[in-house]
Amino acid sequence: MLKKFLLLLTAFVMVTLVLGAAKANQIKKLAAAPRTMPPAGVAATAARSEEWRSTLHAIGTLAPVAGMTIAADADGIVVRVAAENGAAVRAGDLLVELDSSVEVAQRESARARAELARVNITRQEELWQRKAIAKVEYDTAVAARKQAEADVAALDAVIAKKQVRAPFAGRAGLRLVNPGQYVGRGAPLLPLQQLDPMYVNFSIPQRHLPDLALGRKVALRVDAFPEAAYAGEITAINATVDAATRNITVQATVANPGEKLRAGMFVRVEVELPESMPVIVVPATAVAYAPYGNSIFIVEKMKGPDGQEYLGVRQQFVEVSTHRGDLVAIKGAVKPGEQVVTAGVFKLRNGAPVQVNNAGQPAASANPRPTNS
Template identity: 35%
Template sequence: AEAQLAEQEFKRVSDLLPKRAVSQSQYDEAKANFDAARARVNEAEAQLSKKIIRAPFDGRLGIRMVDRGEYIATGTPIVEINMLDPIYVDYTLSEKNLPDVQTGYPVVATVAAVRERDFKGTVAAINTSVNPETRTVRIRATLDNEEQLLRPGMFATVMTRQPEDNEVVTVPRTAVSYNTYGDFVFVIGKNDDDTQVVTRRTVVTGETRNNKVAILSGLEEGETIVSKGLLRLRAGQPVAIQEDAAQATEASE
């Protein structure tokens, strides 16, 4: 009420000032009274707003942690609230995979609670540092959760995909001999007298999936290699490929 009265008084003085019916000091006094009254109203509204507890985002409430009528101090937990759509998933990748992931890459996550569903999303953020103890980097992805089937705290299996498929040469894991001085495979070829012999070839290996090893360099598609029994071979040794149980396989994409 005081603010309304001060506003009306200020408007009257404002209308009379151009007509020189009031002095400049009367105008300044009316304006100061109106500003002070409006400030008191703002203060009262700020105090009133503190009586209502509001979350800074929309979400779903959990179990209430206080009772009605209970006095709560500053910082007392009242109720758990979580934003479920979209929802974040945090996971880690080895530091060697850091150059292969970027923000915006597609992500597919699965959870034990909903086995038949794949939840799709994108990489939202990549941590700027690598954990010195585990040598892993933290990744955060945003998943669509319109049906709100995902909940915070769930264990998820996450697959980060690249926008484009990379075609690489792969060989069976048993075909690679891992050595401190370099990994190698035995390649089957023919010498001058058309006899099949094995040659030791140094290769650079990549990821291993489903007992298949990616060969980044050192081997071309279509070459024939020995898939097992490497300990019994030596470079330049003559070999014969059996028709029934072949000891060699072709490198494939």
């Protein structure tokens, strides 16, 4: 019995040793095999050379070429609001009419006195020529006629003040008074804005003052109309620099034929400078930003330690000079046509193997538009 037990134990030990040796051999082979990471999936695009015209970017506000809130020039009760809310009006059109019935009656009385004075002066002149009256009587008649005519002119002026008319062509806003309402002198009646053309006022840092000039072209973009681009030109530069911000205010004029732009709108302004420069352009997603320096990864054929060729990436440090939409201009040892990683940048290192799959290529445009705009 003991003999059988020893034989079984010996066999078990032998099998265990054989299996252990085989497993150790497998582990040794795995340890000796080269450790290579699987290729990382990335998207890539070619760096390209472009001519970018230098521009200055600013935030501006639209203002009317002519705009005001029409105010009453006399006291009275509103009898009619002739201009509808939002209506286009021409210069001289009646906007608001105040009650002038008393003045109209007084003017008729003054006209009667003026007519009588003209008749009297004719009679007095005949008598004076025949020396039938004294010179003072004739002079009194002349003065009476002039006074009567002045009274008529004064009442005409008062009545005209109670007929508020548009001082320029434009578009009326929402009225601030209603028929039957009493208004005092200086009370606001309704806004009036001339919307074509329009001014855009914006500020530029003082260091860019040498780049500004009258007639310089500007491009405007408004969030309300993201697909539309409005062109204008600089028509005025402020004479002083703001001492608090060290910015100078600039005014440009832009055409607004459809009157889509309205006063007070927020706009983005680009001032086109005359000089242009050649730049290497890549998508902004291609740049890996880091405290020690920004870099991009260039896809190219590489050789591994075993001499085998594979598709890998080379890290290239660059300097970002300017932005334009989703694109950036870079300075560094990057040539046009080189494939640059645009997606998956942050999981790469120098020499890492990659597999290019452009199905997930991010959009890159100089004038991007949100999909929900």
